[in-house]
Amino acid sequence: MLSRVQEMLSRNRGCFFIAVANLTQRRLRLIVALAGTAVPIVLLMMQMAFLSGARIQVTQFYDLFDFDLAIISSDYQFLIESGEMDRVRLTQAAALPEVAETFAIRIASNDWTNLETGRQSTTLTFGLDEAPDFLRDPLLREGMASLRTDRAVLVDEYSAGDFGSLADGTTAGLSGTDVDIAGRFRLGLFFYADGSTIVRNTDFARYERGDPLSIDIGLIRLNERADPAQIAARLAASMPADVRVLTRDALLAQERAFFISTKPIGIMLQISMWIAFLVGSVILLQVISTDIVNRLKEFATLKAMGFVPEFVFGVGLLEALILATGAFLIALVVAMIVLGIVEATTHLPAGITPLLALTTLVIVLVMSVLSAISVVRRIAKADPAELY
Amino acid sequence: MRWRDWLPLQHPPGIGVRLIAFNRLRLLAAFAGIGVAVAVMFVEFGLLMGILNSQSLMATLVRGELVVVNEARTNLHKWDSMNRIRLNQIAADPDVERVIPVYLGNMGLRDPATNSVRRILVVAFPSGELPFAIGDPDAVARALRSPNTVLFDRLSRPIYPDIVADGEAELNGLSYRVAGYVDLGPDIIHDGAIVMSDASWFQRNPNARPIMGVIRLAEGADTDAVRERLIAALPDDVSFFTPEELRQREFDFTLRSAPIGILFGIGMLAGLVIGSITCYQILFNEIVDRLKQYATLKAMGFSEVFLRGIIIEQALLLACGGFLGGLIFAWGSYIYIADRTALAVTLSVPSVLLIFFMAAGMSVVAALIALRRVVTADPAELY
Helix, strand or coil, X not given: CHHHHHHHHHHHHHHHHHHHHHHHCCHHHHHHHHHHHHHHHHHHHHHHHHHHHHHHHHCCCHHHECCCEEEEECCCCECCECCCEECHHHHHHHCCCCEEEEEEEEEEEEEEECCCCCCEEEEEEEEECCCHHHECCHHHHHHHHCCXXXXXXXXXXXXXHHHCCCCCCCEEEECCEEEEEEEEECCCCCCCCCEEXXXXXXXXXXXXXXXXXXXXXXXXXXXXXXXXXXXXXXXHHHCCCCEEEEEHHHHHHHHHHHHHHCCHXXXXXXXXXXXXXXXXXXXXXXHHHHHHHCCHHHHHHHHHCCCCHHXXXXXXXXXXXXXXXXXXXXXXXXXXXXXXXXXXXXXXXXXXCHHHHHXXXXXXXXXXHHXXXXXXXXXXXXXXXXXX | CCHHHHCCCCCCCCHHHHHHHCCHHHHHHHHHHHHHHXXXXXXXXXXXXXXXXXXXXXXXXXXXXXXXXXXXXXXXXXXCCCCHHHHHHHHCCCCEEEEEEEEEEEEEEECCCCCCEEEEEEEEECCCCCCECCCCHHHXXXXXXXXXXXXXXXXXXXXXXXXXXXXXXXXXXXXEEEEEEECCCCCCCCCCEEEEEHHHHHHHCCCCCCCEEEEEECCCCCHHHHHHHHHHHCCCCEEEECHHHHXXXXXXXXXXXXXXXXXXXHHHHHHHHHHHHHHHXXXXXXXXXXXXXXXXXXXXXXXHXXXXXXXXXXXXXXXXXXXXXXHHHHHHHHHHHHHHHCCCCCCCHHHHHHHHHHHHHHHHHHHHHHHHHHHHCCHHHHC
């Protein structure tokens, strides 16, 4: 038994050495094969990163906050088209003993005026209640604490260049009123406004007239032992039909689903991802199998020398796997550089996550095994005599 | 003159065709490989153009010689309105026949079935003058003449309730009569639109200011001369564009606004690279398989130009076959994408030509690289 295992191991070592030697015999050809295999992998990684970046991006706003449940208007579609509801719904929710605290968010679309150049841009103004426990993002928490005067605002660091200087103490125009920048937060609303601003809800009315008792989104924090899903159901049952109560996860899932399946950019990114997946896999299969087929002579020689077909196939499979792994590593580096540039210019969080890298690696390995199998028939048929 | 005469080919016709047709299975695989690359380029290009064209849609639909907007309105999705008096100042020019004010706004359209409200774009203008090519001018004028009547954009995304002609629609809590349809089309931001007369709009917004003015000139007037006069006569808080200039400005603005150009441009580039690699591989294999024959030809004294001609011809034939396959696939996927996104994703002659030349270009480049193998082939070595 032991001797058989030893024999297998030594044979596999032989496989490995032959595969490596065969691959590295001609440097240029190896480089071309690696590059050719890396391109579809880069494409695959980038399209997956774009889509996952967009999925992270659409819930970025909610990720600034710490909450268990959300109350939204029945007209709610997504953050930018949230609909309005009566603030009294939050008071009603607070009556439940399991509810620890409530928090109101108001949203308005305003103009931002860069007082230095006179340029106007669109901005989304968020009004927040003063309840630091709801603020998860440390930068935002620090910013809210620094809003001391009624004309102080926080501004999105990722706002468009037309906004002008975003340094503390800069005076700008918000909805025709002079405001002072007191801090910054990071959001990036990519298509919906040039930038965004955050003010205290007590100051919100200065920028947006309208019913001061109506709010756009209500957040709820529960006592520690309460079950969010159960409380959400109880609240939903006790409220009129003009609002909906969702758990945090359900809200985020709905936000993502809306963007990916209804908004054109989301649909397009998804289509691009599927195309990259299909095309990438097919090209990968083709590139790897071509490279193996091109070494048919070597395989035929091995056969002529008397090696068993399993051994020859083992060499082919190993070559495919080594090629694929090498190309994957190259692609990983290239994709990280390109995505780093994309992230820096667009603020879309399109980095390579471990999950994404792992998914790609699995696809790459599966494709290389498949291509090795598709070549095995050619190897079996390879007649040494015919090749010379 | 036949197409071959345009190319520096020395070999008789038919060799390239016979060579690539020799192995049917490989030919199909080659067509498929290049077709996939062409399809990727088409789809990514279509997505990008769909976004760019949809964003500048309003400019392309303008029925007039000039458009006036607030100087601060650097793109059509910024809603800086104008002082109304500017339109009257423009109308004072003798060569200006009419200035049509356009108002934009948002309203909530209630779905009676679910009671939910969806935001919808409102486009308002004087009932007698249609500033955009979105329907029959007489029919629109007739429909909008009666107060509180709207026309629904037939191309809106299907998130709105069923709007039937001669039915009712509840907008911001008020009931309007739906007189019929127009064809406008949504963009990235707006999901749908309704059209109403400026009188109906003023009822809701007495202080509404125009966001755009469509200028129609008298017959025979020189557009550039009128524009010069208007720029000189009016303060610089307004800008003048021809519809084409406005479209181009919007197109460029959207392309430059960071994520869109990058996200879909990279996809297209990837298609091009993949196509080149596939094509190179196919041609390289083709050459390696027939190296003996090529070397024999060389030994017989045929020139390098002769051999190059054969291989470039094969590359172009492969590109044509793959292009046709990719085109058919792209045509189907455009229909699907247009249906899903409601954006203007269409195959246009320039885009088809562009992709064709890219496909042909990448094939020839791949052929030239693969050719190096033939050039270095030494006949003596092969036997």
